[in-house]
Amino acid sequence: MKPAQFDYERPSSVAEALDLLRREDLFVKVLAGGQSLGPMLNLRLVQPDLLVDITGIPELKRAEPDSDGITLGACITNADIEDGRAPDVTGGVLPAIARGIAYRAVRNRGTIGGSLSHADPSADWVSGLAALGAEAIIRGGPQGDSGRRTLPIEDYMVGVFEAALEPGEILEAVRIPRLSARARWGYYKICRKTGEFAHAIGAVLYDPERSVCRAVIGATESTPLVVADAAFLFGDRPSDNLAATYDTAAAARLLDRKGMTDPFERQVHLAALRRAVDRASLQ
Amino acid sequence: MTVKGVGGRLIRKEDDRYMRGRGQFIADVRLAGMKDVAFVRSPVAHAQIRGIDIPDTLRHAVFTAGDTDIKPIRAVSGLAGFKVSEQPPLATGKVRQVGELVAMCLAGTRAEAEDIAAAVSLDLEELPAVSDMLEGRKPGAPLLHESWGDNIFLETLVDADLSATARTAPIRVTREIRTARQSMAPMEGKGVVAYWDSRLEQLTVYSSTQMPHIVRTGLSGCLGLDHGRIRVIAPDVGGGFGYKGILSPEEVCVCWLAIKSGLPVRWIEDRREHLIAGTNCREHHYLITGYADRDGKLLGIDCEATVDSGAYSAYPFSACLEAAQVASILPGPYDFPAYRCKTYSVATNKCPILPYRGVARTGVCFAMELLIDAIAREAGLEPHEVRLKNLVRPEQMPFDNITKKHFDSGDYPECLRRAVAAIDLPAVRDRQKRGEPDGRLIGVGVSIFCEQAAHGTSVYSGWGIPMVPGHEQATARVTPDGGLELRVGIQSHGQGLETTLAQVAHQVLGIDPEKISVVHGDTGYTPYSTGTWGSRCMVMAGGAVTRACQEIARRAARIGAWLMQTDEAKVTVRDGMVVGPSGSVTLGEIAKVWYLRPQDLPNDADPGGLETTAGYKPVRDSGTFSYAAHATVVAVDTEIGAVEILDYVIVEDGGVLVNPMIVDGQVYGGTAQGIGTALYEEMPFDEAGQPLASTFADYLLPGPTEVPELRIIHMETPSPYTEFGVKGIGEGGAIGPPAAIANAVNDALRLLGAELCVSPMTPRRIVDAIAAVKESGARRAAGDAA
Numbered sequence A: 001m002k003p004a005q006f007d008y009e010r011p012s013s014v015a016e017a018l019d020l021l022r023r024e025d026l027f028v029k030v031l032a033g034g035q036s037l038g039p040m041l042n043l044r045l046v047q048p049d050l051l052v053d054i055t056g057i058p059e060l061k062r063a064e065p066d067s068d069g070i071t072l073g074a075c076i077t078n079a080d081i082e083d084g085r086a087p088d089v090t091g092g093v094l095p096a097i098a099r100g101i102a103y104r105a106v107r108n109r110g111t112i113g114g115s116l117s118h119a120d121p122s123a124d125w126v127s128g129l130a131a132l133g134a135e136a137i138i139r140g141g142p143q144g145d146s147g148r149r150t151l152p153i154e155d156y157m158v159g160v161f162e163a164a165l166e167p168g169e170i171l172e173a174v175r176i177p178r179l180s181a182r183a184r185w186g187y188y189k190i191c192r193k194t195g196e197f198a199h200a201i202g203a204v205l206y207d208p209e210r211s212v213c214r215a216v217i218g219a220t221e222s223t224p225l226v227v228a229d230a231a232f233l234f235g236d237r238p239s240d241n242l243a244a245t246y247d248t249a250a251a252a253r254l255l256d257r258k259g260m261t262d263p264f265e266r267q268v269h270l271a272a273l274r275r276a277v278d279r280a281s282l283q
Numbered sequence B: 001m002t003v004k005g006v007g008g009r010l011i012r013k014e015d016d017r018y019m020r021g022r023g024q025f026i027a028d029v030r031l032a033g034m035k036d037v038a039f040v041r042s043p044v045a046h047a048q049i050r051g052i053d054i055p056d057t058l059r060h061a062v063f064t065a066g067d068t069d070i071k072p073i074r075a076v077s078g079l080a081g082f083k084v085s086e087q088p089p090l091a092t093g094k095v096r097q098v099g100e101l102v103a104m105c106l107a108g109t110r111a112e113a114e115d116i117a118a119a120v121s122l123d124l125e126e127l128p129a130v131s132d133m134l135e136g137r138k139p140g141a142p143l144l145h146e147s148w149g150d151n152i153f154l155e156t157l158v159d160a161d162l163s164a165t166a167r168t169a170p171i172r173v174t175r176e177i178r179t180a181r182q183s184m185a186p187m188e189g190k191g192v193v194a195y196w197d198s199r200l201e202q203l204t205v206y207s208s209t210q211m212p213h214i215v216r217t218g219l220s221g222c223l224g225l226d227h228g229r230i231r232v233i234a235p236d237v238g239g240g241f242g243y244k245g246i247l248s249p250e251e252v253c254v255c256w257l258a259i260k261s262g263l264p265v266r267w268i269e270d271r272r273e274h275l276i277a278g279t280n281c282r283e284h285h286y287l288i289t290g291y292a293d294r295d296g297k298l299l300g301i302d303c304e305a306t307v308d309s310g311a312y313s314a315y316p317f318s319a320c321l322e323a324a325q326v327a328s329i330l331p332g333p334y335d336f337p338a339y340r341c342k343t344y345s346v347a348t349n350k351c352p353i354l355p356y357r358g359v360a361r362t363g364v365c366f367a368m369e370l371l372i373d374a375i376a377r378e379a380g381l382e383p384h385e386v387r388l389k390n391l392v393r394p395e396q397m398p399f400d401n402i403t404k405k406h407f408d409s410g411d412y413p414e415c416l417r418r419a420v421a422a423i424d425l426p427a428v429r430d431r432q433k434r435g436e437p438d439g440r441l442i443g444v445g446v447s448i449f450c451e452q453a454a455h456g457t458s459v460y461s462g463w464g465i466p467m468v469p470g471h472e473q474a475t476a477r478v479t480p481d482g483g484l485e486l487r488v489g490i491q492s493h494g495q496g497l498e499t500t501l502a503q504v505a506h507q508v509l510g511i512d513p514e515k516i517s518v519v520h521g522d523t524g525y526t527p528y529s530t531g532t533w534g535s536r537c538m539v540m541a542g543g544a545v546t547r548a549c550q551e552i553a554r555r556a557a558r559i560g561a562w563l564m565q566t567d568e569a570k571v572t573v574r575d576g577m578v579v580g581p582s583g584s585v586t587l588g589e590i591a592k593v594w595y596l597r598p599q600d601l602p603n604d605a606d607p608g609g610l611e612t613t614a615g616y617k618p619v620r621d622s623g624t625f626s627y628a629a630h631a632t633v634v635a636v637d638t639e640i641g642a643v644e645i646l647d648y649v650i651v652e653d654g655g656v657l658v659n660p661m662i663v664d665g666q667v668y669g670g671t672a673q674g675i676g677t678a679l680y681e682e683m684p685f686d687e688a689g690q691p692l693a694s695t696f697a698d699y700l701l702p703g704p705t706e707v708p709e710l711r712i713i714h715m716e717t718p719s720p721y722t723e724f725g726v727k728g729i730g731e732g733g734a735i736g737p738p739a740a741i742a743n744a745v746n747d748a749l750r751l752l753g754a755e756l757c758v759s760p761m762t763p764r765r766i767v768d769a770i771a772a773v774k775e776s777g778a779r780r781a782a783g784d785a786a
């Protein structure tokens, strides 16, 4: 279990990193915290010619709050979020999710950008950030170094282990909206042991001041099921007591549409969402 | 004064180096010019090898069976009807398991060796695989070893006519019970470093093993090399649990290559190899029927047990270690009149089954204890009451049970009563009636079992195991400054024997344990021994150390008496001194005279001096019987199938405890593994025989947050047959938990009518079991309506 031979570069700017990524003669792979890529290299599931370590790029480590939200550089680590080094604009959602990821040693290195780009269906950020209505900021592409495009997080993960990155692009940052003081949220991760990847995730965000009601059922076989307008899950009348009007049958129909037929999978995913709703509810 | 001898809670002597990261494990062994090996392994479970394609440029660095003259590994059970498998360390003709070694690649680093391995391609003609032992038992199943005509290593039968019991017994309960295939998963995997010492003309082998002497004997056979040409050294070993109680094909191959190449060669197992190709254990299936009176008194047990033995018979314990034990130990601590047990050891296209802490007993305890609970439910009695009706009683000790197991001592009912009291059964029953605010269901479960340990010559020859332990020996040597060196053939890898053997020596000679060093794990320094397994070391090596130290005491007494000019009969040895009627001399002074001032000795001094080797067997070699009751309270989240352990009590009687702190450590560690067996650990296979858990992301081990605080209560009934009354206790922790936890889960699910008879009890299995009851209920309701 040792990786095949590769070269290694550690550029200090996004422009330099993009230069390396544009090399067509080489199979180039971005390395962030290495917590997912490392094992894949060791198992020889990927055998790149060149690793571009982006953790030495200051632009990717920034955490810039403003009145509407915060932009977190792709190399912000789970531990940065857990410890509050990256300011929280979400009333505790982000640190709560971060704390439940893996073990501290993994959180010290694993990055928010790496997690999203790795696009593991069981990962926490692909579901958690989708519930918050976050966006992926992608840098590079046809317009070169200054090229930038933005996608809703749920569109950044396009399939199992597949992110919406074109050749010569990297994920630069994540834009997370600031929640209002009245916002209510719940996040429920079902896993068998501490630090394990999720078997089911339920997430709900109700922020009436911003007219937001979102829900996510995650850790499915593929991309999470993201409901951008989730009012119908609450009889079209979401309130601070979300649980009071929560409609399990409506949630079950979402699973039908997703094609989830296994009774056990359905039961635990519905349980995860309902428990997230319970957590979000003022009772 | 702190007790440093038997019974003392001494801090472990070995911990200083471990805690400071100064241990030396196999991967820490670095030799000049050392090369690394990576293996080409079979990617499929069953295939004919049509060709092995090695690029010409790499031919010099790749070795296949055809390049070697290694003899196959054979572990032949002495039981009648056993069919012999030959395991060629490098495959010839066929491969019979995923991960089987096909070629060996040598390079400067492991990564380069893996590059070479990746360039070797195999031309394999896939054959249908046997991935399930029950399928493999059927006529017409694909054959692993064609000449056998079937896939059955061995059938055994303990026969009895139970027809009368079956006709008249008021209660008859039948269950199909299954335990998953597991991996022992010690923290350190296996590894071997070997080189040819041209000065000594000796193959020096560093191996991460529990039994250096047995590895030496095995290597001698496979390599056709005299024992004298082989030295095996086990450095610090990071856990074994049975996995390192084997001769592995990798060990044989690496040694052959070291001789062939003249270079130091090493192979360090990685976790993927470990999981898919190395560590498999535990997989049992039981079809078991219990007969009982309405008051819970057992009338008979009828069982058919099948063990998935994997593709080959592993050396030295053979493919039948588990099944051969099952038949004799299934009755457990119970006294009942009629017993029949048929066993099958079935060859499948999986890696050979190896012993794992608890060996067979964990599965047996699971089967028996689930059955007892099912009988209790049928009889409408508390499960512990049924047990109390059937447990062997203290006044019956020593007791020969229905399979002629000889129970040495103990009070089993008292052990169970204490466990039930400690778990506070009435309080749990009250809590169940009240219900939980979060809707979870509470359950309480117990299990009780005995742990035969340090079983000796007669037991192992009776089981047909090719390795039979005899007398255990130890060498004791007083050093010129009055310190003591003990040399033992066992290997300590977590058991704390560097401490406990020193405590035993201290008990006899009074030398401070600080001045006692224990040399182990090296065939070059120590007397032959079958090594560390079967919870035998404290009894066997402890006994041998005692005998050797007693002899040293006698000899020291004689010299001491001479020095004090008194009669030998008038002196005693204590506190590191020979004490006479009017004075004393220290062992240090005596040693100084023996080694450095022999002119002060009489002419007829004992020429043996202050060094001796002594051998030991207990008064009976049928083994010591430790026993324990485990009791636990769990909360089951029925919606998602999650189990939380709320309380866990262990009442353990391990005889006289040499170091209670070390015993607690053994119990904690074993119980953590038992919790893994109960709830997490499983090595599943698909129909083609592919192992589906190749990393720890898929093979779940309990971590610190999954293991609750355990409450341990000790009883100390001495064994009448051993030095100091000690008993073996190394495995018990891993035996009791699956049964106790399953019984607790089933107690929680009782009102729903659901019951699980399988380990591990995963969320899916729990949810499915509940759903199955609902479905059959719905079907019944629909049937009633129609």
Ligand SMILES: Cc1cc2nc3c(=O)[nH]c(=O)nc-3n(C[C@H](O)[C@H](O)[C@H](O)COP(=O)(O)OP(=O)(O)OC[C@H]3O[C@@H](n4cnc5c(N)ncnc54)[C@H](O)[C@@H]3O)c2cc1C
Pocket: A029, A030, A031, A032, A033, A034, A035, A036, A037, A038, A054, A074, A075, A100, A101, A102, A103, A106, A109, A110, A111, A112, A113, A114, A115, A117, A118, A122, A123, A124, A125, A165, A169, A170, A171, A172, A195, A196, A197, A198
């Ligand atoms: C034991 C263990 C347990 C874990 N448990 C959990 C868990 O419970 N929940 C969870 O969510 N995660 C879990 N993880 C995953 C962990 O969160 C990782 O941090 C994460 O998946 C990858 O982040 P990374 O920074 O290490 O990325 P890397 O491993 O460095 O990279 C991952 C992939 O993303 C690509 N990549 C990285 N950064 C960028 C970028 N900026 N732009 C484009 N591509 C990029 C890489 O090329 C690679 O393909 C666990 C990991 C381990 C080892």
